[in-house]
Amino acid sequence: MDLRAILPLVPVLVALGETEHVTAAAEMLGMPQPNASRAIRTLERRLGVALVVREGRGVRLTDEARALLPAFRRALQTVEEGIDAVVGASASTVSLAFQTSLGERFIPEVISAVRRERPDIRFELHQGARSVLIDQLRAGRVAMALVVDMPAIGGDVDVVPLFEQPLVALVPDGHPLASRASVSVPDIADWPVVTLAPGFGLRDSLDALFARSERTPRIAFEGEDLITVRGLVTAGLGLAVMPEQPVVPADCVQVPIRSRLASRRMCAVTAGGEARAAVLLVRDTVVRVARERRIWAEG
Known part of the structure; x- marks a missing residue:
């Protein structure tokens, strides 16, 4: 027996088991009454058994139909639980x-x-x-x-804007810029810069900072995470343009940058x-x- 031919008809018999009235079952399923009657006849033909007996204006389920109902109800419940699990998780x-x-x-x-x-x-x-x-x-x-x-x-x-962050120059202790109260973009351009690769937000901020300057950053290293960038600054490979931090990495100093572009806006x-x-x-x-x-x- 081809279950694929049976499954679409299962809800009709279950609804009929609840109502024992074809019109009420059709209304429960949101389908025309003739379609519900046709579905029951099709199901009878495919199963090879009688499912309903007419009684006056209504119908009575046969013993075969009542024997099928528990399994049909379990099948529908299993499908509903599977859908709920997927849709609910999504x-x-x-x-x-x-x-x-x-x-x-x-x-x-x-x-x-x-x-x-x-x-x-x-x-x-x-x-x-x-x-x-x-x-x-x-x-x-x-x-x-x-x-x-x-x-x-x-x-x-x-x-949705979240917050603005000032950008600072992160330099190692002992660097000539470490003792400055602030630095300019040309000051930064005089030294090797450790930064993130193109496409990262911090690199966009660095490029925007230099966009109106006649100088360009001297890129010493392009990485993919800030931990590496900070470590290389500590090692003296170069300085970095970073968001201001409440806790400065060991052996480093952060120096404010004199530019109205020395900030970035984080958004959702x-x-x-x-x-x-x-x-x-x-x-x-x-x-x-x-x-x-x-x-x-x-x-």
């Missing part, structure tokens, strides 16, 4: 992308805050370069991206019209955590 899972610099403190704080309120929400986390994250958002592979809005993010997206970006409750809750939590902490040094 509805409460948020794919969150973030720049590498946010992974140390900000993202853990956000996840902890969400779980205190909604422990059922699950996260799919993606970390990487700003340009890659924006591409993932536009392709629908992530629901939200936490990135620097520099240059401005275009397209059909909603951008979602697709335009995003309406999923779990995504909006996470975005609200991101905004709240950012406001509570004001400025996150590693962001």
Whole structure:
């Protein structure tokens, strides 16, 4: 027997078992009464047994139909449970992308805050370069991206500003710039610079800082994480343009940069019209955590 020919008809018999009336069963299923009657006749033909006996204006289920009902009900319940598991998991899972610099403190704080309120929400986390994250958002592979809005993010997206961060020059102890009260972009250009690779938000900030200067940065190393950049500054390979930090790496000094461009704005970006409750809750939590902490040094 071809189960594929039987399965579409299972809900009709289950509904008829609840009502023992074809019209009421059709209304329960949201289908015309003739379609329900036809479905029962088709099911009888395919099973080779009678399922209903007419009694006055109604019908009575046969013993064969009543024997089938428990199995049919279990089958429908199993399908419904499977759908609920998949759809429920999808509805409460948020794919969150973030720049590498946010992974140390900000993202853990956000996840902890969400779980205190909604422990059922699950996260799919993606970390990487700003340009890659924006591409993932536009392709629908992530629901939200936490990135620097520099240059401005275009397209059909909603951008929520989170916080501004001053940029500083991170230099090793003993460096000629370490004793300065502040430095200019040309001052930085005189020295090798350790930074992140093109496409990362911090590299965008560095390039924007130099964009209006006649000087260009002397790149000594292009990495993919801030821990490596900080370590190489400590080792004396070069200086770095970094977000200001409350705790300065050992054997380093951070010096303010004299430029109105020496800052960056971190944003939460979602697709335009995003309406999923779990995504909006996470975005609200991101905004709240950012406001509570004001400025996150590693962001």
